[in-house]
Structures are given as structure tokens and as C-alpha cells.
Amino acid sequence: MRISIVAVMSSLVLLLLLLSALEGYCDLLRDSVHVTSAAARPNNELWCYKCLAEVPEDKCADLRHNNSDLIHKCHNDRRMCMVKRFSYTTSTENSTTALKMWALERNCTKHCEPGCIVIGERTKLYACTSCCSTSLCNYGSGAGKAIFFKNIVTVLILLSIAL
Ligand SMILES: *[C@@H]1O[C@H](CO)[C@@H](O)[C@H](O)[C@H]1NC(C)=O
Ligand SMILES: *[C@@H]1O[C@H](CO)[C@@H](O)[C@H](O)[C@H]1NC(C)=O
Ligand SMILES: *[C@@H]1O[C@H](CO)[C@@H](O)[C@H](O)[C@H]1NC(C)=O
Numbered sequence: 001m002r003i004s005i006v007a008v009m010s011s012l013v014l015l016l017l018l019l020s021a022l023e024g025y026c027d028l029l030r031d032s033v034h035v036t037s038a039a040a041r042p043n044n045e046l047w048c049y050k051c052l053a054e055v056p057e058d059k060c061a062d063l064r065h066n067n068s069d070l071i072h073k074c075h076n077d078r079r080m081c082m083v084k085r086f087s088y089t090t091s092t093e094n095s096t097t098a099l100k101m102w103a104l105e106r107n108c109t110k111h112c113e114p115g116c117i118v119i120g121e122r123t124k125l126y127a128c129t130s131c132c133s134t135s136l137c138n139y140g141s142g143a144g145k146a147i148f149f150k151n152i153v154t155v156l157i158l159l160s161i162a163l
Contacts, residue, residue, distance in 0.1 A: 044074055044075060044076065044077075044078070044079055045135070046073075046074040046078075046079055046080075046081065046108065046133070046134075046135055047071055047072065047073055047074065047135040047136055048071075048072060048074055048081035048082075048106065048107065048108045048135070048136065048137075048138050049063065049067065049070045049071060049072075049081070049106040049136060049138050049139060050070060050071075050072040050106055050107050050108065051070045051105070051106050052103070052104070052105050052106075053101075053103065053104040053105075054102070054103055056100075056101045058104075060104060060106060061101065061104045061141075063139045070106070071136065072108065074108030075108070076110075077110045078108035078109055078110050079108075079110070079133065080108070080109050080110070080111075080112045080131050080132065080133050081106070081107075081108060081109070081131070081132050081133065081134075081135075081136070081137050081138035082105075082106070082107060082108075082109045082112045082129055082130065082131050082132075082138055083104065083105070083106050083129070083130050083138045083140055083141070083142035084104070084105045084106075084107075084127065084128070084129045084142060085101060085103075085104045085105075085126075085127075085128045085129075085141065085142030086101070086102050086103040086104070086125070086126070086127050087099045087100055087101045087102060087125075087126045087128070088100055088102060088120075088123055088124060088125050088126065089123070089124050089126075090122060090123045090124075091121075091122050091123075091124070092122075099126065104142060106138050107138075109131075112129065112131030113129060113131070114129055114130050114131045115128070115129060116128040116129075128142055129142070130142050
């Protein structure tokens with residue numbers, strides 16, 4: 001029994017190492033693509049909303065009003081606008097609360113991976129990112145579809161810590 005737990009643990013650790021190595025490799029590839037194409041690219045003319053909200057009532061979280069003071073020019077390789085929204089739900093055996101926001105960020109960014117990372121059981125934490133590449137396109141609420149592959153990786157990490 002002990003041996004099989006050790007075997008499971010070490011294969012999990014191996015898998016995690018492999019995944020992070022792959023991720024690093026992809027970053028390398030992406031960076032080299034960025035470097036080689038930077039010279040060929042036109043000037044960065046992108047503008048994005050840039051702000052941080054810690055309550056849902058913040059004007060950053062709710063961009064319906066005139067928010068020209070939150071508009072910023074993007075520089076260098078930061079050629080995408082993004083919205084990252086952190087929220088959570090809590091569940092009892094009978095019910096789940098509505099999604100509550102606890103932070104939201106809008107910014108220019110170089111790398112943007114759309115989707116959600118979800119962790120937890122009773123209390124579920126959601127980190128959702130959405131990406132776009134036209135000026136002032138990052139006005140949305142930042143809700144996104146869950147990427148289940150990411151969930152699996154997160155579960156594996158939690159498992160490997162717990163074991
Ligand atoms: C936007 O991104 C820059 C560079 O990564 C960072 O320094 C800055 O704090 C971010 N702004 C907000 C409002 O999160
Ligand atoms: C938004 O506010 C700016 C100044 O803060 C003003 O110049 C602009 O006309 C306003 N836009 C709208 C649509 O009200
Ligand atoms: C959940 O529902 C059951 C059956 O209706 C009830 O007995 C129980 O008290 C409820 N639990 C909570 C935490 O509300």
C-alpha cells in the first residue's frame with residue numbers, strides 16, 4: 001500500500017514536471033516569435049482600459065459610465081487588452097451562492113490566455129481571464145469559459161501537496 005502511494009506520488013510529480021517543462025518550452029517559443037517579429041511589426045497603437053477594482057461597485061468593475069481617466073496607451077510588446085476577474089462561490093449541502101467578485105483587473109498585456117482556473121470544493125475560487133486586441137475592447141465583465149485541462153492540473157497539484 002505504501003509503495004503504491006509513493007509510486008502514485010512520484011508519477012504525479014513527474015507529470016507536473018513534464019507539464020511545467022512543456023509550458024516553459026511554449027513560453028520560449030512564444031518569446032522567440034515575439035522577438036523575431038517585433039521589428040516587422042508596426043508601432044503599438046493599442047489603447048486599453050487599465051485599472052484595478054476590489055469591490056463590484058468600483059467604476060473599474062462597471063464601465064458603463066464615462067471612464068476616460070481609465071484609458072491607457074499600451075507600450076512595446078503589450079499588444080492585447082485583458083480583463084482578469086477573481087470571484088468565488090460558497091456551497092452548503094443544499095445550495096450554492098451566486099458568484100461574488102473580489103477583484104478585477106484591466107490592463108494591456110503581452111501574453112493573454114483566455115479561460116478560467118477554478119479551485120476548491122465548498123468554497124470555489126475562480127480566476128477568469130478574457131483577451132482581445134482592439135482598442136478599448138476590454139470593457140466586459142471578464143467572465144469566461146472554464147478550461148478543464150487547467151482544472152486537472154490544479155487538482156493534480158493540490159493532490160500532490162495533500163498526499
Ligand atoms: C498593468 O500591468 C503592468 C505591467 O505588468 C503592471 O505593472 C501594472 O501594475 C498593471 N496595472 C494594474 C492596474 O493592474
Ligand atoms: C468623458 O469625459 C471627458 C473628460 O473627462 C470628456 O472630454 C468627454 O467628452 C466625455 N465623454 C462623454 C461621452 O461624455
Ligand atoms: C439541507 O436540506 C436538508 C433537507 O431539506 C435539511 O435537513 C438540512 O438541514 C439542510 N442543510 C442546510 C445546511 O441547510
